[in-house]
Amino acid sequence: MSAQSSGQTAxxxxxxxxxxxxxxxxxxxxxxxxxxxxxxxxxxxxxxVIALALATPWVxxxxxxxPTKVHGGRLDAPSLAYPLGTDELGRxxxxxxxxxxxxxxxxxxTATLLAIVIGSLVGILAGHFGGWTSWVLMRLAxxxxxxxxxxxxxxxxxxxxxxxxxxxxxxxxxxxxxxxRLIRAQTLAVEGRPYLERARALGAGHWHQMSRHVLPNVMxxxxxxxxxxxxSAILLExxxxxxxxxxxxxxxxxxxxxxxxxxxAVSYGAWWYLLPPGLxxxxxxxxxxxxxxxxxxxxxxxLRGGGR
Amino acid sequence: MSEPGLSARGLRVEFxxxxxxxxxAVDSVNIRVAPGEVVALAGESGCxxxxxxxxxxxxERPTAGAISYDGTPLRYSTRxxxxxxxxxxxVLQDPTGALNPRHTVYDAVAEGxxxxxxxxxxxxRVATALSHAGLRPAExxxxxxxxxxxxxxxxxxxxAGALVLDPKIIIADEPVASLDASVRGEILxxxxxxxxxxxxxxxxxxxxxxxxxxxxxxxxxMYLGRIVEQGPAEQVLTDPQHxxxxxxxxxxxxSPVPGPIVLSGEPPDATxxxxxxxxxxxxxxxxxxxAEAAGVADQCRATPLPVLADDVGAGVSGDxxxxxxxxxxxxxxxRSEA
Numbered sequence: 253m254s255a256q257s258s259g260q261t262a263x264x265x266x267x268x269x270x271x272x273x274x275x276x277x278x279x280x281x282x283x284x285x286x287x288x289x290x291x292x293x294x295x296x297x298x299x300x301v302i303a304l305a306l307a308t309p310w311v312x313x314x315x316x317x318x319p320t321k322v323h324g325g326r327l328d329a330p331s332l333a334y335p336l337g338t339d340e341l342g343r344x345x346x347x348x349x350x351x352x353x354x355x356x357x358x359x360x361x362t363a364t365l366l367a368i369v370i371g372s373l374v375g376i377l378a379g380h381f382g383g384w385t386s387w388v389l390m391r392l393a394x395x396x397x398x399x400x401x402x403x404x405x406x407x408x409x410x411x412x413x414x415x416x417x418x419x420x421x422x423x424x425x426x427x428x429x430x431x432x433r434l435i436r437a438q439t440l441a442v443e444g445r446p447y448l449e450r451a452r453a454l455g456a457g458h459w460h461q462m463s464r465h466v467l468p469n470v471m472x473x474x475x476x477x478x479x480x481x482x483x484s485a486i487l488l489e490x491x492x493x494x495x496x497x498x499x500x501x502x503x504x505x506x507x508x509x510x511x512x513x514x515x516x517a518v519s520y521g522a523w524w525y526l527l528p529p530g531l532x533x534x535x536x537x538x539x540x541x542x543x544x545x546x547x548x549x550x551x552x553x554x555l556r557g558g559g560r
Numbered sequence: 561m562s563e564p565g566l567s568a569r570g571l572r573v574e575f576x577x578x579x580x581x582x583x584x585a586v587d588s589v590n591i592r593v594a595p596g597e598v599v600a601l602a603g604e605s606g607c608x609x610x611x612x613x614x615x616x617x618x619x620e621r622p623t624a625g626a627i628s629y630d631g632t633p634l635r636y637s638t639r640x641x642x643x644x645x646x647x648x649x650x651v652l653q654d655p656t657g658a659l660n661p662r663h664t665v666y667d668a669v670a671e672g673x674x675x676x677x678x679x680x681x682x683x684x685r686v687a688t689a690l691s692h693a694g695l696r697p698a699e700x701x702x703x704x705x706x707x708x709x710x711x712x713x714x715x716x717x718x719x720a721g722a723l724v725l726d727p728k729i730i731i732a733d734e735p736v737a738s739l740d741a742s743v744r745g746e747i748l749x750x751x752x753x754x755x756x757x758x759x760x761x762x763x764x765x766x767x768x769x770x771x772x773x774x775x776x777x778x779x780x781x782m783y784l785g786r787i788v789e790q791g792p793a794e795q796v797l798t799d800p801q802h803x804x805x806x807x808x809x810x811x812x813x814x815s816p817v818p819g820p821i822v823l824s825g826e827p828p829d830a831t832x833x834x835x836x837x838x839x840x841x842x843x844x845x846x847x848x849x850x851a852e853a854a855g856v857a858d859q860c861r862a863t864p865l866p867v868l869a870d871d872v873g874a875g876v877s878g879d880x881x882x883x884x885x886x887x888x889x890x891x892x893x894x895r896s897e898a
Contacts, residue, residue: 269703270664270703273705445657445660446652446653446654446657446658447657447658447659447660449619449650449652449658450650450652450658450659450718450721451671451675452619453617453619453645453649453650454645454649454650454671454672454675454721454722454725455641455642455645455646455672455675455676456671456675457638457642457675460674460675464660464671465660468660468662469660469662
């Protein structure tokens with residue numbers, strides 16, 4: 253009895269210590285990350301943009317997005333009342349930019365999660381089972397890599413109809429293939445390790461091998477590649493919206509650019525309508541890329557330059 | 561045939577290679593490991609030892625032949641294999657690689673229990689296995705990560721991970737090859753203690769005959785996918801009959817075979833096994849002309865040798881029911897003696 257209770261206490265403390273170790277691992281990650289100045293800059297700007305996007309509903313009035321309730325002139329230049337001018341319907345461009353950030357980030361992050369989930373699943377399955385399964389899955393991935401992403405996404409959107417949900421799905425489906433290849437390569441490296449042989453000899457099934465051994469070992473790579481992929485998902489969303497395939501009921505940065513173009517902002521010289529969404533896309537994409545590169549080099553120290 | 565322990569009959573494992581060639585890594589092997597017995601499987605690199613071990617564990621599907629445990633043939637359905645793995649366990653060569661760096665010692669040892677859904681007294685079972693493997697007090701090691709342990713301790717953790725399922729047979733693939741000399745002795749002593757205390761049977765795969773000498777009850781010497789000589793360890797090592805065994809024994813310190821015999825010729829290639837005796841292209845007895853003198857040289861080059869049975873029945877040499885040699889020259893020598 254006493255042995256059992258001591259075993260129990262050992263186990264509860266085991267869980268506590270496991271958490272402590274996880275925290276320590278995270279702290280170690282942060283220590284490594286902190287040494288990368290560009291990664292820090294990217295993270296700071298990114299947190300700022302995310303905070304702004306999250307705070308927008310509280311600090312601004314959504315009513316300003318409704319063309320029937322606004323009083324601004326058509327394509328007014330920046331003034332005190334409208335710091336970034338107005339659009340062709342008299343709405344504040346600042347307001348549109350802030351609300352657009354929400355949609356752009358939401359689509360970017362969600363679509364990336366979808367792509368990463370599909371990609372990891374396909375990659376791990378292909379790497380684990382090998383042979384015939386791998387061949388079929390990888391030919392499928394090759395097909396998605398070879399077909400131009402933009403064209404594929406456009407066709408899918410035209411077929412499925414355009415709203416926020418379909419845009420997320422289409423971007424996710426169009427961009428999982430690269431992740432799948434990456435994860436498959438890493439899975440193959442993990443599969444060669446003797447501890448998988450040991451697990452098999454212990455009687456482990458495929459699910460146990462994949463969930464307990466392969467997944468935890470490919471996870472860091474997955475996270476780094478997620479961050480990088482958010483940038484391209486945001487770019488793709490903007491491109492699709494700019495081409496007029498965005499959700500007409502939502503304002504994203506891409507939609508803003510599309511509307512500005514349609515309204516003749518370019519020939520009118522309305523730079524205040526074009527620059528904010530454009531710069532927004534640039535900054536967010538750059539930030540995600542910087543963070544992703546920094547994370548990647550923490551996870552895989554070989555990527556670090558000779559300077560360090 | 562309901563003999564206890566693990567046995568393989570006519571086991572053959574082939575691999576397809578690019579270009580339509582086939583490598584015959586294991587070619588008709590009969591071997592038996594009884595509970596409470598340590599059998600050493602010796603041979604040079606690439607002779608098929610590890611493939612044989614993997615096949616015995618059911619990790620490699622044999623091309624032909626059968627493996628049976630306690631008289632029951634091994635089936636390859638997922639469920640049958642899982643049940644089999646509670647009886648026969650593996651200890652790998654490299655303990656550093658055999659432990660997932662992200663798992664604690666507790667997780668590594670409990671993995672087998674979790675796979676087999678043995679939920680009662682998990683921590684007690686883990687503690688018992690660890691202390692049987694010589695890690696005491698076991699609780700002290702629960703939360704350690706593999707990189708915090710020494711090589712010998714890691715190998716003990718691997719052994720504990722196998723012991724936790726109460727196996728009857730352990731297959732150890734070069735269990736001490738990656739450990740330094742002082743730790744080697746401890747791990748080998750541990751294997752012997754497990755044999756004596758729990759009646760555990762072990763098949764120890766090794767390239768080191770000296771090691772086989774110190775722990776094995778029986779030795780099987782493998783060359784190019786087939787067992788060429790087997791018998792009680794003492795007998796095989798003090799009086800080796802097969803020229804290949806003689807060559808291996810000759811380089812041991814205090815060897816009963818005079819002078820180191822250095823084998824010439826190319827290392828064996830499992831894709832093209834020589835006709836006749838598979839050792840004849842490198843055989844020092846044939847090269848020296850002794851086989852010619854005994855009148856068996858043609859047989860060596862052309863007549864295939866019978867496959868050695870496991871430890872039962874009369875061997876080719878015929879002088880001892882448990883000692884067997886697959887060699888035309890040794891057979892001729894015994895005949896002329898008789």
